[in-house]
Amino acid sequence: MIGKKNVVAWLMMLMTVLCFSSPASVSAASFPDVSKSHRAYDEVMYLANKKILSGYTDGTFKPGSYVTRSEAASMIGRALQLKGGYRQTEYRDVPKGHYASGYIQDMSSDNILSGYGNGYFGVSDKLTREQMASILSRAWSFKETSNLSFTDVPKSSPTYVPINKLATAGIVGGYPNGKFGPKDYIMRADFALMLARVLNPEFRSKPAEPKPEPPPPLPPTSTPIAQAQVTADFLNVRTGPDANNSAIGMLRYGTTVDVYTKLSNGWAYIKSSSLTGYVHGGYLKYGFSDTSNPSNPLSGKIIVVDAGHGDHDPGASGYGMKEKDLTLIVSKHLRDYLEDAGATVVMTRETDIFHELEERVSIAKKAKGDVFVSVHINSFNGKAHGTETYYSSDNAMSEENKKLATFIQKRMMSSDLDMEDRGVKKGPFYVIKYQKNMPSTLVELGFIDHKDDALRLASDTWRKKAANAIHLGIKDYFSNK
Ligand SMILES: [Zn+2]
Numbered sequence: 001m002i003g004k005k006n007v008v009a010w011l012m013m014l015m016t017v018l019c020f021s022s023p024a025s026v027s028a029a030s031f032p033d034v035s036k037s038h039r040a041y042d043e044v045m046y047l048a049n050k051k052i053l054s055g056y057t058d059g060t061f062k063p064g065s066y067v068t069r070s071e072a073a074s075m076i077g078r079a080l081q082l083k084g085g086y087r088q089t090e091y092r093d094v095p096k097g098h099y100a101s102g103y104i105q106d107m108s109s110d111n112i113l114s115g116y117g118n119g120y121f122g123v124s125d126k127l128t129r130e131q132m133a134s135i136l137s138r139a140w141s142f143k144e145t146s147n148l149s150f151t152d153v154p155k156s157s158p159t160y161v162p163i164n165k166l167a168t169a170g171i172v173g174g175y176p177n178g179k180f181g182p183k184d185y186i187m188r189a190d191f192a193l194m195l196a197r198v199l200n201p202e203f204r205s206k207p208a209e210p211k212p213e214p215p216p217p218l219p220p221t222s223t224p225i226a227q228a229q230v231t232a233d234f235l236n237v238r239t240g241p242d243a244n245n246s247a248i249g250m251l252r253y254g255t256t257v258d259v260y261t262k263l264s265n266g267w268a269y270i271k272s273s274s275l276t277g278y279v280h281g282g283y284l285k286y287g288f289s290d291t292s293n294p295s296n297p298l299s300g301k302i303i304v305v306d307a308g309h310g311d312h313d314p315g316a317s318g319y320g321m322k323e324k325d326l327t328l329i330v331s332k333h334l335r336d337y338l339e340d341a342g343a344t345v346v347m348t349r350e351t352d353i354f355h356e357l358e359e360r361v362s363i364a365k366k367a368k369g370d371v372f373v374s375v376h377i378n379s380f381n382g383k384a385h386g387t388e389t390y391y392s393s394d395n396a397m398s399e400e401n402k403k404l405a406t407f408i409q410k411r412m413m414s415s416d417l418d419m420e421d422r423g424v425k426k427g428p429f430y431v432i433k434y435q436k437n438m439p440s441t442l443v444e445l446g447f448i449d450h451k452d453d454a455l456r457l458a459s460d461t462w463r464k465k466a467a468n469a470i471h472l473g474i475k476d477y478f479s480n481k
Helices: 004-020 043-048 071-078 101-109 129-139 158-167 188-199 322-342 357-366 398-414 452-459 461-477
Strands: 226-230 233-239 247-252 257-261 268-271 278-281 284-286 302-309 344-347 371-378 387-389 422-426 441-447
Touching: 071 101, 071 129, 071 188, 101 247, 129 158, 129 188, 247 257, 247 278, 247 322, 247 357, 257 284, 268 357, 302 322, 322 344, 322 461, 371 398, 371 461, 398 422, 398 441, 398 461, 441 452, 452 461
Parallel strands: 302 344, 302 371, 371 441, 387 422
Antiparallel strands: 226 257, 226 284, 233 247, 233 278, 257 268, 268 278, 387 441
16 A cells, blocks of 8 residues: 555656656666666666666766665655755754755654654664665555564564565565565665665566575484474474475474574474474574483374363363363364374364263273373362372272373473462272273363463463473373383
């Protein structure tokens, strides 16, 4: 979207061209250092012909030189058809006699430009790429936003929105590595590209910059240099070390990976149990203590996951939620984490169906499971809250049952779930008492009728974290066997 100011500027510019241009002046500009094959040739010629920018006295354009803040103000001021000239300004470093004083003051009055807030404009400082984006987005009132983003412009950055607006309008592209370089000084060639695209939408459809060939994947060195955990909900694994490379798969929150190479651009070469490739290192957490054995203790294990209740048996309820729905969601997340870690998962149910308790035990027995984990959610009187994990001491697996429950409860408490520790408890529940062929446990994630616990249970991010904690607890159990 382009604001009214631009329309006015356009009409004025059109009139100028119609009334005062001669064919000779239109084709006059040419610079020995901007050849026809230069990436910004068309844009530089376009702006030079409009007398918005000009070369140096030696006839060159110097496309690789940086633009100062006063040069930028004059060029943008001319593009906006502002008055310019010599004016008193509000800045201590821009005297009336300065060649850009009129444009600087015009644009400051219109809130298109601003100084440093200390009385200085920074008249000789170089303009950064993010400053350019802010000025253009204010001057031409770009409004539309999208989810385009650059790896080095976080949402928290004050220039995220202006950069996003310009990217959405096709005015700015990033560098080939997916970065924008917000603090980099802008070169005259890029300044011309951006300004021409603002003024003439025909320049916008051109590809921003040529994409490089994706580099071939590095072979992993024989031993990883570190282990790390994924901190994004989903993290793309790519064929090369930047966002231009195609994704070969995704890793879930909490997945543990071996890191083989850390690159200077922030990307890392990693290996999970199922994927090998490059990920953005900003979504990896290093230095966590994984007690597991690197040889992947879950690989080949059969884990039976039992989502409590189902169909006409809703289990507990509170705050508009039913236990049977939440246990199924968490169980599916748990299945995904376990499968990513190389385990085989058998679910007692994957939809909203009902099984008798005997049926759940016999599914596990038939599957020849290595462990059985039943997922439940508590309720009491609205006042109780927290996580507890149960085991049975009434069968031959008693010792192993307790170990399994303890590892899971420990992970539930150390995984940033913010739950009260109600401990590891003996329980008489059918599905664990009669699970005689494999260690078994029953996790009560929290209380559905308690307002704080309910809030957490309602969050899918929390549910993923809880599922990941159970998965890590099971992994710890096997690592310590
Ligand atoms: Zn239950």
